[in-house]
Amino acid sequence: MKNEQMLASATSRRTLLAGVGSVGAVTALAACGTEADAPSTSSGAGATPTTGAPATTGAAATSAPATGGGSTADALAKTADIPVNGGKIFADQKVVVTQPTEGTFKCFSNICTHQGCPVTSVDGGAITCKCHNSIFSIEDGSPTSGPAKKALAQKQITVEGDSIVLG
Template sequence: MTETTRRTVVFGAGTAGLAAVLTACASYGVPETEADVEAPAEEATSSQPEEGGEAKPKAEAKADAALADVSDIPEGGGKVFKNQKIVVTQPAAGEFKAFSAVCTHAGCTVASVSNQTINCPCHGSKFSIADGSVTDGPAGGPLEEKQIQVDGQKIRLA
């Protein structure tokens, strides 16, 4: 009869445990990263035909849509458009600016414009309505400026 030593039992248990750990950590397939995932293609459908009879792609028609009327943006203040993640301000009479509504600190959407600042509710960052620069932290960088057009009484993204 063969004698089982303590060393044999410990070694056998250790090997079985290692096999179980390696099996549990096995990966099935390759994990996808954001870079590996292809972005969905833009729809090639059209909106209403233009005056000349050609239909505009939806993306182009959306760009033509006005963000606001100039009367919607108070002088010395502004308005946040959460759906578009844009904030439009009027630092001085007739001067309109637009910035990303995404705070540079933690990625929250800014919530309001008051007292000459664009205000983030998450951690209290404040940005200038004139140039998007940080007036009160913790944000370390300015809001990204967006290009707009003022066409008569309408404000549009450029």
């Protein structure tokens, strides 16, 4: 009887290890997702603007005249910080803010829609993800080249005086 219990116990351990192996394989494969598997983004607090951090999908903005004070306490950036025909990546908030034409500001997720890497630069009218060389338009976040097929997600911003506020 004891041998039968040991055999059953050994079989249970093998079954358990086989299951864990399968879970490990599934986890490893999940890292190689598709565009539909890209992580969702949310805004965080306390981010510092950076250039060279990846950008995500989306392009939404509300523009107001870029004059006056604005709410600096909640400001993501000053309008003067965002170059015309360029933009700035805010890695902590997971967004990229662009200024396609003078006085027009757009905001997108900084996460590439191809495989979820953050975008790395904004320059010359393009948002670039260096992971797989996807390039997006600063005007609407649409892919212009590379493997990405979906636009960056739009994020809401408001221009209050000379301040750009997320949300």
